[in-house]
Amino acid sequence: MTDSLKRIAVLVSAGKHPVSGQPRHCRNDSLALQMGLNLANDILVLHAGESENPALQDYLALGAPQINVIPTTDNIVNNLATQLTNTDLILSGTRAENGDDSGLLPYLLATKLNLALVADVVEIKAYENKIEILQFLPKGRRRRVTVCLPALVVVHPSAAVTLNFIHARQNLGSISTLSASNFDAKHSQSDLKQWHTCPARKPIKLAASRTLTGHERLMAAISSKAKGGAVVNEGNNVEKAQVILDYLREHQLIDF
């Protein structure tokens, strides 16, 4: 079934423990890696960054046979794109944890390579020239979609794959370095030049400024903030049940 796929690539970023700062694999990307390994043995695992990063050892332990590293932290999209021109299927995680973590990279890459893109994927089945995916949606909903190849699939954190961390595989796998291309300085365009960082703190919620007039202050004092909806304390149980059903119907919360 899966022999039909010519080339599968998985994009892995370098993770970092949010508290200790220790390098580690990025779980999202490991899920993508495992999904790729479930489809084919021979996959291209790509990382743009430093080949010495200990985080990459984790991906070897998680089953990557070989990791190809593009030694750059600039022009990541262009650099990755150059390596991916002949690929049927690219898998990525949803969000990195060691850069701007914007979840934009897959979109920039798919746009650059003119690929179909599906996000929030939890299952993949491969067919001859297409894949069938199951897509995560909130509130327990899922959607099935077939996508013509070539395509980029962004894997959702709740993808149903099991990660197997086997230390011994670190010695079996290898890390090789590709050459970085020199692109003109025109940087990844969606980056704002003026980003700066500070240690995390509790974010401040945006609220409208309230310069209350005397009248408004009076209104605020006399109108209670507690909302309280409709209260039904009359009628028999059937009528009460009917009120609940009417409410559910009116707000389209049930479909019968």
Add this chain to the structure above:
Amino acid sequence: MTTRINPHRQAQVSADDLKREPATIKRIVLSKAQIAVEAHPAKWLRTLSKPKARLLVIAHSDRGAVDDHALQAIAAAAILADAETAVVALILGELNDNLINESLKQAGADEVLVLPSLDFQVFQPDIELSAILSMIESLKPSRIFMPDNLIGDGSLGRRLIANKQLTAATHVIEIDANHVASAQTGGSLLAISELPEVILLSPNTVESELPFTGKATRIEAPKIIIENSQNTVTYQDLGMQGSKAENIALEDADFIVSAGNGVQNLDTLANLANALSASIGASRVVTDGGRLPRSKQVGATGKTVTASTYMAIGISGAVQHLQGIKDCRHVIAINKDASAPIIKRADLSIIGDAEEVMQALIAEITKAKVGAP
């Protein structure tokens, strides 16, 4: 009113309790079976002196409604807009007029455009992208706000950013007139920048309760020509499937029927949940007593749920419980005590015996389903 509730006390209702009715509660007359509309305290209408610029908010509706996250994106634009800037809400998917236009007003939208064919349930990313591109072309907004959600807006926003190479900030957790901020490096850093062209907002970054309203004037969406062909070649939507309620994590459930100490018979509650395809939740008294597993507990020391519908049955509504349901849109209470704190939180409260009302409701649902096509 802060009453300390002893979880072990016997539920008792005195005749006095029934007479005492909080002043904020309106009665409804059953024969009309109509829900009383809450009166809003006086708010001023944000008036525009000839708009010179526009802020565009794009969001999908879900079953005809616009959720809180999308309303927060509209409120953010409304707060940041000056007197010469109009806030335009572009809603993808159907809009259920009567109910929703009011919430768009409250969120500060000046104008509302609806593209009903772009329902979030249908996977048509290329069509959606070309539709919003042509809307952007004709509206020429100075900035675009979208909720960074998983019903399609987060993804559509990123397609837009990549396609037009716009400056952007995603997963935005803090915003004001001068900056946006997102968490970076797994949450250990806060990255700050000036306001970019496209802003994808995380939930609860904005206080959507505003001191003013917008007009929310419905305007005719300009005719857009959508290149349909490419989408249907590339993607084929095989349809939505709901997971079985019992397989959905409580945090992800859309409809929860929740049991409190006032529920005598959990089998009845399970039958009701089944009839409504709902997940089961519980108050701490119920899980402490071992009547339902700990994983079902909703509240400060249990799960925070975001269901569209939360039915609190025989639950008093202690603050620790209410903390867990603050993001639920429709709360329906069944309680024999009209002065229980849950009544203040609920959008609809039925005063009566839990077992009897549940039985009647199950019977009515069964009838309705037989009658349905």
